[in-house]
Amino acid sequence: MLELSLPSEVTAVFESFRCCEFTTLNKQGMPVTWPVSAVYFPERGQFLITTSISFPQKVWNIRRNPKVSLFFSDPTGSGLTHPPTVLVQGDAAVSDEIVVLNEDMEKFWRELYQRQPSSKSYNSNALTRKLMSWYYIRWCIFITPHSIHWYHEGDTQQASQTIEVKHGE
Known part of the structure; x- marks a missing residue:
């Protein structure tokens, strides 16, 4: 797998944020966004989100078009002070x-x-x-980044710093 070399402030966002915004593309190619909890696997350079079998729309969208994004924009409850805002663009499986x-x-x-x-x-x-057993029956969705952009102290008015992820090298 792929281990990413990221600044500690970016890794702290992945490890501490309570949720992020996950975007897929629907049948018409329009973005659809949900709040999700994403787990970062640094040793793989991958993220994991899940969805219950009762809510398969994310799965349908990904199977049609694997291009997705994770946007870490709200630090509420993370314990971080002035963290960067981070956008991850990649493919989901x-x-x-x-x-x-x-x-x-x-x-x-x-x-x-x-x-x-x-x-x-x-x-x-x-x-x-x-009564809620259905909730725990899930699909695993793995996101492999193509690029990671972050904005110092969450200031999206400034240019982002970017890492383009090279696969297969």
Whole structure:
């Protein structure tokens, strides 16, 4: 896989932000954006987001056109002071397997519960777990960046710094 050489301030955004904006393209080629939690795998240079089988629109869009973006713009709750705003542009691939838990999902759930501690309460009630079991059956969506742009201290009025990611070298 690909390990990216990124400034620590950019990596801190990937590790600390509670959510980001994930954009795909619909049938008509129009952008569609959702708030998602993204988990960064630095050793692979990849991001993981997931979607429940009950909400397959992201999967349909990606299978038609894999070009996607992740936009890390809101530092609320991250603990970071004046972090950069970061745009990741790349290709997404949807796992063929629908999963509840695997090694990647273990990291996803662990980070999600750390970022959103109140979400643990859904797992603490047996009735809620039973009624919401569909929510935990998921597709894994892996995003491999082509380029990463960041704006110092979130100032998008200034030019971004950019890393173009070379694959297969």
